[in-house]
Amino acid sequence: MLELRDICASPALGGHAQRVLDCVCLHVSPGEHLALVGANGSGKSTLARVCNGALPPDSGGVVVDGDADLSRADLARLVGRVRQDPLSQLVSSVVWDEVAFGPRNLGWASERVEGAVRSALAECGIAHLAERSTSSLSGGEAQRVALAGVLAMRPSYLVLDEALSQLDPGARGEVRDIVRALLSHGVGVLDITHLEEDVLSADRVVALSAGRVCWEGTPRELATSEGVVRLSGLQGGRLRVLGALGWPSLGEGAPWPPSAGKLALMASERGLGRKLSDACLRVQGEPKAASGGARGLRLDGVTVSYGAGEPALAGATLRVEPGRVCLVVGPSGSGKSTLALAAAGLVAPDSGVVSLDGSPVRAGDVGLAFQRPENQLFCATALEDVAFGPLNRGQSREQALAKARDALGLLGVGPELWDRAPLSLSGGERRRVALAGVVAMGQAAFVFDEPTAGLDGPSRSRMRNLVRRLAGRGAAVLVVTHDVGEWLPVATDACLLQGGAVAWSGPARGLLDPATYGHAGLEPPFEARLWEALHG
Amino acid sequence: MGRTLAIGTYLQRRTWLHGVEPGAKALALLLLTVATFGSRGPLGLALVATELVAGVVTCHVSPRTVARAIAPTAVVLAFALLANAFVADGSGDVALVGALGVSTAGAVRGALAVARIVLLVGLVCLVSSTTTAPQLAGGLVRLLAPLGAAGVPVGDVAMVVSLALRLIPETVGEFDRIVLAQRARGVRFDQGGPLRRLGRYASVVIPLTVALFQRSDDLAGAMRDRCYSGRALERVRWGAGSRGLVAVAALTMAACLWLA
Secondary structure: OEEEEEEEEOOEEOOEEOOOEEEEEEEEOOOOEEEEEOOOOOOHHHHHHHHOOOOOOOEEEEEEOOEOOOOHHHHHHHEEEEOOOHHHHOOOOEHHHHHHHHHHHOOOOHHHHHHHHHHHHHHOOOHHHOOOEHHHOOHHHHHHHHHHHHHOOOOOEEEEEOOOOOOOHHHHHHHHHHHHHHHHOOOEEEEEOOEHHHHHOOOEEEEEEOOEEEEEEOHHHHHHOHHHHHHHOOEOHHHHHHHHOOHHHHHHHOOOOOOHHHHHHHHHHOOOHHHHHHHHOOOOOOOOOOOOOOOOEEEEEEEEOOOOOOOOEEEEEEEEOOOOEEEEEOOOOOOHHHHHHHHOOOOOOOEEEEEEOOEEOOOOOOEEEOOOHHHHOOOOOHHHHHHHHHHHOOOOHHHHHHHHHHHHHHOOOOHHHOOOOHHHOOHHHHHHHHHHHHHOOOOOEEEEEOOOOOOOHHHHHHHHHHHHHHHHOOOEEEEEOOOHHHHOOOOOEEEEEEOOEEEEEEEHHHHHOHHHHHOOOOOOOHHHHHHHHHHO | OOOOOOOOOOOOOOOOOOOOOHHHHHHHHHHHHHHHHHOOOHHHHHHHHHHHHHHHHHOOOOHHHHHHHHHHHHHHHHHHHHHHHEEOOOOOOEEOOOOOEEOHHHHHHHHHHHHHHHHHHHHHHHHHHHOOHHHHHHHHHHHOHHHHHHOOOHHHHHHHHHHHHHHHHHHHHHHHHHHHHHHHOOOOOOOOOHHHHHHHOHHHHHHHHHHHHHHHHHHHHHHHHOOOOOOOOOOOOOOHHHHHHHHHHHHHHHHHHHHO
């Protein structure tokens, strides 16, 4: 058993140490799937670092299978850790060397290293990638290589620190299959996650709040308590449906695990089908008659290619009118990011035209927020950084500062933070400052690329509210996302990409029909399956 | 958009030469280079050429790849051939115009020089088609392993070289991303005088530096997580393929130097 006994930890952050974990006790049994939930900043990642010895605790100890006297290296071998960003944990240039890195460090004989690498690659289904360069891997492939690198050391326990949050649904499924196989072989898994699917399929759930364990129970108990759901920072379609059905009062007869089919059946038996649809499957109304003018963001037959080979985007046509929110969905490598760059005027199309309100789009005309926008902060204070964009657009200093204050207010960044250096802020605050920097430009169109990856429930809500308010102010907004379900209440239009081409586009309502996803070779999300079960 | 780092045109599919220790390949390349340039007559060169052709064929390296690697040197090679073949002092075996003539000995000398260069480019091309830059760097460092006995931290040197190679594409990618992000915020890197442009790059260099420090912190953590302690320079035992290749290369060198 992996046991954490009275762990207190104060990792150094920005030069000063602060108490992040406060007397945390926790255990994971062999073969057990324990989900660890909690809001951003509740200490989950610190706990993951303590588990594998990367961060020695101030007090308390980590015990593995009864052994309390383990060195840092022993802990690192016995407890594997896979992190959120696949690329930040790969240390070699070639996949084979990457997976062999741990076993070689352990001083194993070369035959043993070879055997361990071979079986780890096979377990993760990536034997065919052995000779590939690590910088040429997709996100999903890189995460499986990272997992193989950990598994090659034959750990008894595995800590997944939001390991799935940056992957598309297909890649998530592949990693989940690997984890399931490990569980059946007796590896204990501590799964730190914001994804309701992983929490609801766990054996047990522990919730962390402000560095303390605040709740512990089964997924079923978590789902029955609105208070615990709020505390855990979890959000998702299944939990919303359970809430709408008045789940606590459903008693023992309630469907578990909460699959779309079972939930829909129960709702119709109790005459709650309509209520469920209204509460969980509401999308924006039918589009108003198209204005016919050239207003809004338009892509007409846009083709973009990088060097030789297939174009990344092939003849994409898309139109987002002012005040509307269009989702762009597709598997990895389908051209979503290229479409975002083209729409923002950052890559010149080989053919076709990108226009905003009738004029060709130049860089800076469309606000663009990348996956981790906080990486672009560089000014001495948050306020100056947010004013940087408006100043570039030729506005006076006063105007730019006024725009910056307005944008920071919209993002909920209080005046007490405006004069702080961006690097001294917490991760969540930095991201909001960076987004304010995008919003402050005050453009007529915005593009958000995976804006909610790695965020907890409340931060996701804030993100959706921001998009809603920008659209409310008359902006045309494109949102590139893997998580269709959470954006359905905000979206008015949608477009599915496959192989660089638009495979389907239409009003967002179409995303409720599972058949739509077949056009782009995607699995329908929970919401679409629920809709089909209710109306199909 | 991914940039891969490989010298020449690395072949993703696996051939027998992929399985040979990079250090053995580097050593064999060195021995065959000595053989090529040390060979006195065409017999030795023919031997090396036969081995090169055998390598190219069994490793399925497209002859076009080799041709493309030789192309940039074609002008120099042609010049070397002509400069050796033509004589202007009347000593030519075949007189052309006036004192200008063609010297047979010169032509042979020129042809041999050209053949040597072509062979060398072909050999390098064969190695680079079956070895990535990091593998080659690792192999070379491992050849230095005996220095470890003299207290040189060869394991750390190998890790530093490998991390540097790993971080180059990463840094380029991060730089591109930040440039795009700042262009989206209205920064025009293509306008104004050189000083103004340089100033604008502060908006890229500062976040890039922060990101790289963060990245190297992450990498250090990832290495610690996988038990890196600096001591482990993996002991690679050369397999039959590696030993065979070096033996053939050594015999070829001996043959070229003494027999031909």
